[in-house]
Amino acid sequence: MELSDLVTFAAVARTGGITRAAEALNTVQSNVTQRIKALEAEIGTALFERHSRGMTLTGAGRRLLPYAQRMAALSREALLAARDDGDAKGPLAIGSMETTAAVRLPAVLASFHRRFPAVSLTLRTATTAELATAVLEGSLDGAFVTSPIDHAELTGITAFREELVLITAQRFDSLASLRAGTAESGPTALVFRVGCTYRHRLENLFATLGWPSAARCELGTLDGMIGCVAAGMGVALLPRTVVERSELASEISILALEPQFARVETLFIHRRSLHHPSALAAFISSLESEESEIAA
Amino acid sequence: MELSDLVTFAAVARTGGITRAAEALNTVQSNVTQRIKALEAEIGTALFERHSRGMTLTGAGRRLLPYAQRMAALSREALLAARDDGDAKGPLAIGSMETTAAVRLPAVLASFHRRFPAVSLTLRTATTAELATAVLEGSLDGAFVTSPIDHAELTGITAFREELVLITAQRFDSLASLRAGTAESGPTALVFRVGCTYRHRLENLFATLGWPSAARCELGTLDGMIGCVAAGMGVALLPRTVVERSELASEISILALEPQFARVETLFIHRRSLHHPSALAAFISSLESEESEIAA
DNA sequence: GCTAGCATTCTCTGGAAATGAATACTTGAG
DNA sequence: CTCAAGTATTCATTTCCAGAGAATGCTAGC
Numbered sequence: 107m108e109l110s111d112l113v114t115f116a117a118v119a120r121t122g123g124i125t126r127a128a129e130a131l132n133t134v135q136s137n138v139t140q141r142i143k144a145l146e147a148e149i150g151t152a153l154f155e156r157h158s159r160g161m162t163l164t165g166a167g168r169r170l171l172p173y174a175q176r177m178a179a180l181s182r183e184a185l186l187a188a189r190d191d192g193d194a195k196g197p198l199a200i201g202s203m204e205t206t207a208a209v210r211l212p213a214v215l216a217s218f219h220r221r222f223p224a225v226s227l228t229l230r231t232a233t234t235a236e237l238a239t240a241v242l243e244g245s246l247d248g249a250f251v252t253s254p255i256d257h258a259e260l261t262g263i264t265a266f267r268e269e270l271v272l273i274t275a276q277r278f279d280s281l282a283s284l285r286a287g288t289a290e291s292g293p294t295a296l297v298f299r300v301g302c303t304y305r306h307r308l309e310n311l312f313a314t315l316g317w318p319s320a321a322r323c324e325l326g327t328l329d330g331m332i333g334c335v336a337a338g339m340g341v342a343l344l345p346r347t348v349v350e351r352s353e354l355a356s357e358i359s360i361l362a363l364e365p366q367f368a369r370v371e372t373l374f375i376h377r378r379s380l381h382h383p384s385a386l387a388a389f390i391s392s393l394e395s396e397e398s399e400i401a402a
Numbered sequence: 403m404e405l406s407d408l409v410t411f412a413a414v415a416r417t418g419g420i421t422r423a424a425e426a427l428n429t430v431q432s433n434v435t436q437r438i439k440a441l442e443a444e445i446g447t448a449l450f451e452r453h454s455r456g457m458t459l460t461g462a463g464r465r466l467l468p469y470a471q472r473m474a475a476l477s478r479e480a481l482l483a484a485r486d487d488g489d490a491k492g493p494l495a496i497g498s499m500e501t502t503a504a505v506r507l508p509a510v511l512a513s514f515h516r517r518f519p520a521v522s523l524t525l526r527t528a529t530t531a532e533l534a535t536a537v538l539e540g541s542l543d544g545a546f547v548t549s550p551i552d553h554a555e556l557t558g559i560t561a562f563r564e565e566l567v568l569i570t571a572q573r574f575d576s577l578a579s580l581r582a583g584t585a586e587s588g589p590t591a592l593v594f595r596v597g598c599t600y601r602h603r604l605e606n607l608f609a610t611l612g613w614p615s616a617a618r619c620e621l622g623t624l625d626g627m628i629g630c631v632a633a634g635m636g637v638a639l640l641p642r643t644v645v646e647r648s649e650l651a652s653e654i655s656i657l658a659l660e661p662q663f664a665r666v667e668t669l670f671i672h673r674r675s676l677h678h679p680s681a682l683a684a685f686i687s688s689l690e691s692e693e694s695e696i697a698a
Numbered sequence: 699g700c701t702a703g704c705a706t707t708c709t710c711t712g713g714a715a716a717t718g719a720a721t722a723c724t725t726g727a728g
Numbered sequence: 729c730t731c732a733a734g735t736a737t738t739c740a741t742t743t744c745c746a747g748a749g750a751a752t753g754c755t756a757g758c
Contacts, residue, residue: 158755172676173480184469454724
């Protein structure tokens with residue numbers, strides 16, 4: 107059972123046919139047929155059901171497929187690991203939530219770039235859920251997301267601690283006065299798209315306050331959201347640091363929350379793997395050395 | 403980079419020489435030399451440092467080795483997974499702590515064997531630490547251990563909840579009276595060998611009680627331990643169920659503890675893998691169906 | 699019944715892997 | 729200092745297998 111056999115097996119499984127798999131692998135039909143047959147003979151079971159329109163996996167094939175994929179991924183990673191001489195260089199794809207990117211990352215990235223100029227870093231912003239998926243599938247090397255993240259393939263360190271605050275155009279001293287000053291169904295919630303943990307938090311908060319069906323307005327950008335709040339469109343839930351550094355800080359007012367709603371940890375997550383690329387290891391060590399950033 | 407190349411690479415790394423590796427792989431020196439050279443050419447780096455007495459890994463080799471081992475293990479597992487037709491049969495190696503084996507397992511194993519007679523089950527007892535290692539390295543398919551177990555490669559379910567009690571020959575109503583009734587340095591602690599979680603608990607308890615350096619006596623068997631307690635040799639920490647079902651139950655007395663010391667969960671742990679052998683899956687489902695066993 | 703798309707079978711060939719013998723190097727013992 | 733024992737490497741040779749290409753057989757849909 108060689109790796110190349112498993113790769114052809116996976117190709118047939120993916121394309122659903124030997125002809126198509128052969129095309130994808132830049133080889134000939136007959137060849138693929140042979141390899142599959144040999145693999146089936148070695149294992150002692152049929153891996154595919156043959157029918158006129160292609161091939162579908164049998165039970166044994168379905169069980170084998172994840173192994174084939176895993177091993178192929180490992181072999182790619184192994185090559186990189188062996189070639190990685192320890193110098194942090196080359197591309198490094200990092201993801202981040204919008205809010206973290208706005209306030210926390212400039213300092214981190216600048217210092218990282220100063221220490222490791224050979225790494226060409228790219229930053230992408232998205233929601234926590236999207237980022238976790240991207241890290242898992244390998245399109246990102248690491249990402250800043252909101253805890254908790256519970257996946258066996260992922261691990262991470264606490265990068266920052268944030269205090270979430272409610273922001274409004276009018277001034278309110280407490281949740282009670284906010285409640286008194288708005289409609290029965292609650293104020294409009296200005297949120298990022300689904301998958302954002304802050305949105306989830308705000309929805310929980312609204313549910314606790316008895317506004318389960320308050321109006322929502324999805325914004326795509328941080329500045330847009332703060333601007334809309336300043337314009338009196340509704341309320342939003344954002345880290346205090348983000349709000350205070352905004353240009354519009356003077357036009358909005360901040361309502362602090364109980365710790366259960368306010369406290370969030372920003373984690374830097376990455377895949378568990380047998381060897382971290384030097385660029386990633388450098389980034390993590392750079393992050394750790396800036397521990398002063400972790401506000402209490 | 404084929405699997406067979408990685409296997410030969412791992413063999414050379416393990417044996418420390420091409421000649422020895424060739425012997426282990428049932429092939430000739432020249433062959434191994436060629437494969438290693440080809441592998442090094444493909445990767446673009448030397449994997450070994452050659453010296454007169456053999457070969458040692460370079461940095462690149464050290465980084466590659468875990469991948470080679472992992473992929474070899476995966477390929478073995480893949481073969482089993484593909485061949486596993488879903489019928490629970492064949493060997494199943496289970497480990498357990500002595501106490502769990504004595505009280506909880508007889509019922510579980512009997513019912514399992516009734517439902518899946520084709521599985522030939524073997525049971526081995528050891529300490530939590532030893533069992534976790536054995537499961538990780540594959541010599542056991544699963545094991546009953548004390549929580550918490552925190553390892554990314556392991557997962558498990560809660561199988562039983564136990565109440566740990568202190569047992570003594572003389573009757574004591576409370577920890578205070580035990581303290582009053584024994585020497586300044588504390589009573590002798592009867593414990594299993596290092597690696598046993600109950601021993602660890604008892605040592606913590608003793609430290610809390612101000613007996614950090616109380617005498618210890620290591621016993622190898624459960625019956626021996628209970629016997630020694632009955633004979634007035636010292637105190638032990640064991641699950642209540644174990645003590646109550648002992649033949650010597652009438653000759654020892656039980657001292658209940660605060661939940662922080664008393665509560666333990668017995669987990670059934672196993673490796674995370676892409677496919678669980680049917681025999682193991684059957685065991686787990688059998689365990690889950692006996693949920694009534696999980697006392698509150 | 700015909701055709702398009704598919705898998706299978708067959709033969710042939712090139713190249714890679716295994717073999718076995720010969721070579722070169724190092725080290726430790728006599 | 730020489731020899732023996734161990735090591736890795738090189739080379740010529742054989743063996744064997746994966747890939748190419750053509751032919752065949754199968755099924756579904758028109």
